Amino acid sequence: MEKEHRYMATDRMSDLITDNFSLLMVMSRFGLKLGFGDQTVKGVCEEQGVDTHTFLAVANFLNEGQLSYVDDEQVSLTSLMNYLKNAHSYFLDFNLPTIRRKLIEALNLASRDNVGMLILKFFDEYVEEVRNHMEYENNEVFNYVSELLEGRLSETYDILTYSSHHDEIDSKLNELKNIIIKYYPESGNSNLMNSVLYDIFNCEQDLKSHGEVEDFMFVPAVEREERRVKNEH
Ligand SMILES: [Fe+2]
Ligand SMILES: [Fe+2]
Known part of the structure; x- marks a missing residue:
């Protein structure tokens, strides 16, 4: 093509x-x-x-x-929300745990290298942030949208509240990559570590485009639904 x-x-x-x-x-x-x-x-x-x-x-x-991208009125909000939910479980239940396992192997933590422990700690804190971010979306945002799709408006929440606080979660992975590249202990296995770095590069790109789908496709679709429900009331 x-x-x-x-x-x-x-x-x-x-x-x-x-x-x-x-x-x-x-x-x-x-x-x-x-x-x-x-x-x-x-x-x-x-x-x-x-x-x-x-x-x-x-x-x-x-x-x-x-x-x-031109905002597309025919996009199904239900379908898009399912897609985003599945992406969240991919990151939290599969991709990040897989990277963590490979990271532990590549860091050779048995050598009691402090840099290795710090890298792992940095990674774990990062995953916690991603988890909070995605659980908030799963629980608050998607519940709000499901109610909206059933025609119910909330008095305390709207999608602008979400979109104005929606931060990028990929940038900290970039920091992690830099720490590894600059300070990776000599005792580690570099084939394994390169493979983890590839995974991290991919994950970073994947998280970035995930956030863009939320900002540029999901948010406008929810705004459209909010207007529709308001007009019906
Ligand atoms: Fe998300
Ligand atoms: Fe997000």
Whole structure:
């Protein structure tokens, strides 16, 4: 596929993945399973009960970046929220714990190296921040939106409260990367450590685009829903 190509419902799903393998993540966060043969995007989505339009909107957003995104009224808020929820559990229950395990192995903590312990401590504190951030979204924000989707407005909360305090959670990973690169103890296993660094680079990018989907796709969609519910009252 050429660079300028926007993904469309009639494209083959397998072509999307070969074009940009990070879309594998998007698929699984929408709950789409592999093994779809030569089916089109629309075919795979419909067969597996996923909103084709929202899947494509996210795939194109991640592929082209926030600057070319035009707020899209047809995005399904329910679908987008599910996608974000699944991304949260991917980060908290799979990706970050996997990085932690690899980090421990690569740091060779048995050597009682203080730098290793500090790196691990830094990582753990970081994960705690990510957990608080995502649990707040899962519990407060998504509950608010679910109520809104049922036509109920809150008197104490709105999406602006969320969007005006929504911070970036990827920048601290950048700090961690720098600490490792600059101070990694000589006693460590550098093949293992490079592999963890790759994972951290990926995770950082993944968290960054996750936050952008929230800011540029999710928030405007919720604002639209707020206006709709207000007009009905
Ligand atoms: Fe999030
Ligand atoms: Fe967030």
